[in-house]
Amino acid sequence: MEEKSSTQFVNPIQVEFHSHLIFGVDDGCETIEQSIEILRHFEKLGMRKVITTPHVMSDFYKNSKENIYPLRDEIRKRLVEENIQIEFDAAAEYMIDDGFEKKIAAGNLLTFGPEGKHILVELPFMTEPRNFSSCLFELQIGGYIPVLAHPERYLYYANEKDKYHELKDRGVLFQLNMLSALGYYSKPVADAANYLVNQKLIDLVGSDTHHMRHMQILPEAIENKTYKKVCEAELLNNYL
Numbered sequence: 583m584e585e586k587s588s589t590q591f592v593n594p595i596q597v598e599f600h601s602h603l604i605f606g607v608d609d610g611c612e613t614i615e616q617s618i619e620i621l622r623h624f625e626k627l628g629m630r631k632v633i634t635t636p637h638v639m640s641d642f643y644k645n646s647k648e649n650i651y652p653l654r655d656e657i658r659k660r661l662v663e664e665n666i667q668i669e670f671d672a673a674a675e676y677m678i679d680d681g682f683e684k685k686i687a688a689g690n691l692l693t694f695g696p697e698g699k700h701i702l703v704e705l706p707f708m709t710e711p712r713n714f715s716s717c718l719f720e721l722q723i724g725g726y727i728p729v730l731a732h733p734e735r736y737l738y739y740a741n742e743k744d745k746y747h748e749l750k751d752r753g754v755l756f757q758l759n760m761l762s763a764l765g766y767y768s769k770p771v772a773d774a775a776n777y778l779v780n781q782k783l784i785d786l787v788g789s790d791t792h793h794m795r796h797m798q799i800l801p802e803a804i805e806n807k808t809y810k811k812v813c814e815a816e817l818l819n820n821y822l
């Protein structure tokens with residue numbers, strides 16, 4: 583009830599950095615038309631910049647700069663043609679799998695952030711991978727800043743919350759999915775999202791948009807009280 587009497591909430595986030603808008607390379611957009619439609623919606627939501635993050639996995643999605651950058655450039659061209667006022671770039675969402683250490687050693691990773699040092703990583707949903715700790719170590723000695731995608735979705739951490747604090751103590755940044763607190767994924771994920779926000783463990787927020795169905799729920803997510811609360815913290819989005 584008190585929400586209604588307060589002044590209208592203006593979303594302070596102007597940089598969106600977790601989505602799957604490079605068409606045809608992962609489980610996100612399939613065509614450039616879909617990519618453009620979503621970017622048009624982001625413009626309407628007040629985003630000035632979108633950094634999209636296609637999956638990179640050693641088995642399913644073998645993406646790299648070589649195939650991502652030309653597609654990013656194609657989308658940029660269309661944004662100009664369609665007069666959509668949004669700065670568009672591409673990084674990646676790297677799965678921590680058996681092939682990831684090799685990728686770190688090879689360099690040439692898709693990164694983002696003011697110094698190109700931030701790297702978005704994700705974990706399998708069932709168990710923490712054996713090499714996660716060593717991957718973090720390799721990333722950090724290589725000068726990268728690891729950002730863990732949607733920590734609230736890994737229930738093996740949600741059920742053992744000390745793990746969240748251990749990762750934060752190691753310098754891992756946390757990115758909350760905007761749809762999580764709504765209960766879009768599940769009740770335990772929503773509970774974990776609330777925990778992370780209340781503990782002030784969140785550094786960035788992201789939409790993890792794959793398709794228009796996600797975009798359609800985003801306005802509701804922006805009105806959610808957990809989202810408003812996380813926005814009171816010093817988030818890094820607008821510095822990217």
Ligand SMILES: [Fe+2]
Nearest residue numbers: 600601675790
């Ligand atoms: Fe994602």
